Amino acid sequence: MTKAIAKTGKLVALGAMSGTSLDGVDAAVLVTDGHVIEAFGPSRYRAYSEAEQAVLTAALGKWSGPEVEAATDVIEAAHLEVLEQFDAVDLVGFHGQTLAHAPRTLGTLQVGDGAWLADALGVPVVWDFRTADVQMGGEGAPLAPFFHFACARFIGAAEPLAFLNLGGVGNLTYVDPSFARPELDGALLAFDTGPANAPVNDLMRARLGKPFDEGGRTARRGTVEQGALELFLAEPYFAKMPPKSLDRNDFSEMIALVGELGDADAAATLTGMCAAAVVEGMQHCPKPPAQLLVTGGGRHNPVLMEMLAAALDCPVRPVEAVGLDGDMLEAQAFAYLAVRVARGLPTSCQSTTGVRAAVGGGTVSRPMLDAQAQA
Template sequence: MMYQVIGLMSGTSLDGLDLCFVRFQKNEKWQFEILQAETIPYPIDWEEKLRNSILLSSEELLEFHSEYGFYLGKQVNAFIQKYQLENVDFIASHGHTVFHNPKKKYTFQLGDGMALKATTGIPVIYDFRSQDVILGGNGAPLVPIGDELLFKEYSACLNLGGFSNISMKKEGKRIAFDICPVNIMLNRFAAELGKKYDENGLLARNGIVDAELLSFLNALDFYSQGPPKSLGIEWVIKEINPIILNRKPEDLLATFTEHAAVQISKVFNTYALKNVLVSGGGTFNSYLMEKVQRKTQTEIIIPDEKIIHFKEALIFAFMGMLRTRNEINVLASATGSIKDHSSGINA
């Protein structure tokens, strides 16, 4: 059986909307081919609206949820037209996370799947996280199912997006967890210096690591917790925002780059990982990658650019495909839910 799916992903770092058109086919195991992929940067007004969506009233949030769903639909239509795509079986949309609090049993991703379907006329699978939270899980990370079935040959898979997260096999089970903030902070500090992001870590290289702040960051309670565990914007607001006031952005870039390198390499070393496949926007931050490699003997594997850029969108397309087959697409060993399950709403 063959499936052709468009996967949509919008990360917390607000780099843009990832669209990935993938063909899946199963012989002895699942195989994939990325046929077309593109990142559409958010216009400044949309970036601001998404960044500030956490501040909206309940009515404004519902309105924006619908508005963003229609926006996604327009982007998909333009993507299909631009590349003359045919035989799209369905769309799998992650949406854009606004609220995520598993302890209180809620998570919310912007982008109404009904609006997306109405705009494109294509079936949509969306809201992949809510069911896991209701089942006692963290609602994250979800990509381990793809790591398990599509990238099994590596000791672990590391994603460097808004937050870094990792998945690996331990005692026969796939475990996964968030490690630390990465681009959600680095892009923010780069913006203060008039840049979209810190290209190759050049800004961080010119900053000075604040030893006191670094020590405080590394001592945060989250890092002493065992997996499964996940991070969200609320954690940044509560734990990090109060301690970074009145500091130079270049020094914050240097400090948070070092902090990320410390936490990521610590995980590599703790689990004695032989090799790790790295993806996500942070992979292009050569300064961060150098710092991580200096602190570990683990072999860091950089795949081709399509995988680096679009692995998450690819895996959400894969999750949507599994959902249409009513097959497991969320692993309890990764999220902490009471059971493996098939998650996602069909629109």
């Protein structure tokens, strides 16, 4: 029988994240009381095979049907494989895989059954993090900002700073660490900046049979096509005030904008679009941040990082520069959020998702045998 989740004190939480880049599952342990980061624990990565990626890609943008069922099977099996390698954890934060996101119309869909996973692991699982936020008028994304606030406190930041996650979609969090709690007005501002790695990854896969532009080498050989960049920045999304969020395929027409370009110019242009979207987004910050800390796969692309550094007035640094792990920050975020959900603390607020009031999203599922024993 698993022990009850303690109501106070620190917990050992295991978070898992499968992002819109569709590269694999990140899993990481975090020790926290839901407020302060006490320590970072071990982590693991489980890559998706080409066959698994094909199944997930086929399900993107779909809300139901055989493709979604097949994607669910892949997500559950892959997560179980990596999560069962950890022991001595109090609970698991399971994000699942976002297949479709349209918060103002159809809602948001993350596949993967947390109740099934709780039974399989024998540990309480917190999941379905986004639905409650959407039901209360929020965008349901991004959800990492409350964790970014804790990270800013952990690294001892004294001035406002910004975190930029460059996954399939880019999202920005402005943090003022002088506030006592993340849900207070002025402590956070967060939103999706625009497409990030997804269009470049899709281009590389379609044209060259490669999963991504490793080291930015293809983009390095090309030139940004300014006409395509201007058309991209004319999209109404960039004029919309935050909070705001995107689905992975909301800018799928970007590929068409570079359709006539050679491989190198197309990669350079899509990379330039990602950087330009971030620059547009930075204008929404209440004041210039002291630094921009970059996490996610995009920070490994030197061409993208150089574009950001050249266009912004603040230092642009990977999160490793302040002792954080950019490969695992999203997984750690869901470990942190899991503890907050379990303790009834908010996980989003008006300035991060546009939700009407600070809300703690998420469902806590206990292993069936344990739940029956306590009934």
